[in-house]
Amino acid sequence: MPLDEASTAIVARIDETMARIGTEITDPAEARLLTATPPEALANPTPVGSVEDRTIPGPHGYEVPVRVYRPLDESADPPPVMLFCHGGGWVLGDLDGHDGICRQLSNRVGCVVVSVDYRLAPEHGFPAPLEDMYAALVWTAAHGDDLRVDPTRLIVAGDSSGGNLAAAAALLARDRNGPPIAFQLLVYPVVDHDFGRDSYVENGSGYPLSADLIRWFWDNYADESVRLNPYATPMRAPDLANLPPAHIVSAQYDVLRDEDEAYARRLRDAGVTVSLRCYPGAFHGFFGFGARLPVARKAFDDAVRQVRAVLDTRVTSARR
Template sequence: MAKTIIELTEAHFPRLGTEVFDAAEARRILAAQPAPPAEPVPVARVEDRRLPGPAGAPEVPVRLYWPRAADGAPLPVVVFCHGGGFVICDLESHDRMCREMANATGALVVSVDYRRAPEDRFPAAAEDAYAVLCWTAAHAADLGGDPARIAVAGDSAGGNLAAVLPLMARDRGGPVPVFQLLVYPMLDPAQNTPSYRDNAHGYFVTADHLRWYWQQYLGDRADGAHPYASPLAAPDLTGLPPAHILTAEYDPLRDEGETYAQRLREAGVPVDIRRYDGVFHGFFGMSGHLTAATEANDAAHSALRAALKD
């Protein structure tokens, strides 16, 4: 199984070795990778915009996707945050994922191109994402969306942000999403779980990569204990929206996603937690190549549709 996993990850993702310790160089390696041969998934409409950022901060680029099968009724909305360890990836890297999500859920997807570390450390990414959530809730109707049906979603570091947004909205009296989709979320800089030890190397994203990502995001400060950096550090998870959380067997982040699901349940939050065996961090973006990825996408999209229905 390990050999198959490594072959697939190296074929479909850029290889960032542990010797890469510069964010700009990591992004250059990503940009140099050949573009996937597949044509873009057709949607009804795509639009790039720049939205007001947090006070005193730059505007936040976003990309909006309208689904193909729209009947003119107000659309549900998903605010999506991409992964990449808070350091790499962008609107382009997750374009296909957002297109598929829009069509499969019938929702308007708002993809957030938040500021990245280390140029902009915590809480820049979280504040950018929250500014987009607030703007989306205020302007959803202008976009053909329904402000009463807004969900948040994200993978990896984006899963962190998707988990943080409901906390920020609850604490600040902002627009609390009706649902959260967390795809193998990156939630805890402590990195001391069994899955970190068991899956430290050999499955594309390593413990060294993740340690470096956290260092870029948090720097030398003690921000790792802040709930908006590490949702697992939040003392109170009550009042948060229902969640669908998925994890991968061969992922250092597996245990923290499952622990967060358990903590949400203990706080009275409905949670659907699903572990996909035999796969690795990043598999969700490989629908059509891996059966587990197709199953995970179907389940996640189904959960979003159910949560966002009229």
Template sequence: MSLDPQIAALMQQLHSQPMPPWSEMTPEGLRVGYKMASAENPEPVAEVREHSIPGPGGELSLRIYRPEREGPLPVLVFFHGGGFVMGDLDSHDNLARAFCNALPAVVVAVDYRLAPEHRFPAAVEDAWTATCWVALHAEALGADVSRLIVGGDSAGGNLAAVIAQLACARQGPAIAHQMLLYPVCDTNLERESYRRYGQGYFLETEMMRWMLGHYLGDPQTRDTRVCPLHTPDLRQLPPATLMTAEYDPLREEGEEYAERLRQAGVPVHGHCYPGAIHGFMSFLGMVGLADRAFADTVVAVRTALSGPSSK
């Protein structure tokens, strides 16, 4: 299928402003221009509260969103995307607000440390600390700890998958569901989806090589805290919602991870969106396909929380 027409129009705008080679880019310079499709008028929620907790590298900032619905509610620990180098609480505020209202759930967005100032495993350590804090303070948050979700997009999806694995290996906290939106699952940049879609579709092979180089130093690592796909035993992991995009270099690793989870007996709702690019769900409210994928994700997570199912 060809690119979704609305996405193609956005891509045309993006390509009208050529970027310098990745070898000339700096994390600081890229962060200045990094903006997801945030609404000028953010979707209202009942409450947004800034909070900080002690983290492995100092104070760890969280942003807590509450919907109008009374608790106890599910709680979503949300990790933003941005290749481990970019992104923050503001870049994905639109998605956090939307999930807060639509699930509905208390959403705790995590401002984990970024590379290259803080290389791997800093982001994982922050994600783990935040998840444990949420589990411990769920009642005070008006949340039901038995419905604890970890989720995120791209690099954030990677962190969510890794935290689900760590929680299983460390025997807690109990994760009810993992919501993985076009996640990074591996560091292999030689897959067919990289060859087919690694240039001209927003996320490019050289961009991933640049970001992984900053995050890891050694982009060829197969550490399972970076490559959840390489964890030998995936049994006992929580059910997953795993969404991928047709024109995404990460498509194959995401689909392979979903299949490995199924083979391990983990219920998975997985879907690949034809005509979509990496990161497309951030265009919520601007692109019809993003709206549909978001609605599908919400239904899948709600269904999983109400009882076991596999698709």
């Protein structure tokens, strides 16, 4: 299915900026300035119950900034909690860039969202961003009373490199006997570094995440000596059993499409309940364009439905 007119316009506008990063622009600080969220994009935000910026204890004394969103309707008492990790190739991005998605997730799922402003590469390469995410996971699970949430209904979520960190945090929690996680919401996550897959060949240029750009992201995040570490590359984990159920969103015109499908297969083979939705006519980054793209609204609706189904099941089981 080809890109529709609205998607084509969005892709062209994004590509004007992103095509320069990793090729013409290789300094991360300059790339961050170029991709910073403009103030007008934060005007007229989706109303939520409340928003609070705070810091929580991180690794080695580092204080991790987080932004806590409460939904407009807190009919659940206490509500579930979602730990969200933004995308940006581990190098770009911040809390503001995913403010809109977090507000919508909080309202639509009916959960408190804790958005994590993890340290960025290359200044802080692997495993620093993951350890920040994991510290936020442990803190969130231990502070249910403080957050006024139900930590037994804890979700990890993220898009792109944030999806990588969410998936890796689930692996860490399993292997470290960490907090139980109810669900993984992985939106076109980076789970491998095999640049020879068909989706890299088909979608390697002309889209928001090019083959050159993802290579640049990897080069900044983790050198080749550590990329086989499963906490850097979840696809390379020898065993994916006993992980939380997952919903994976992928896009037809995305270099990551094939690895996301392969990761879903590996999860299923390991006995993990997983749903995968690959959206025709969609591109990497489409999930946040619900105001303009029907396919994004569909993907968001599907994701919310999958999350709520698992959370509702856990509530029903707890009441028996």
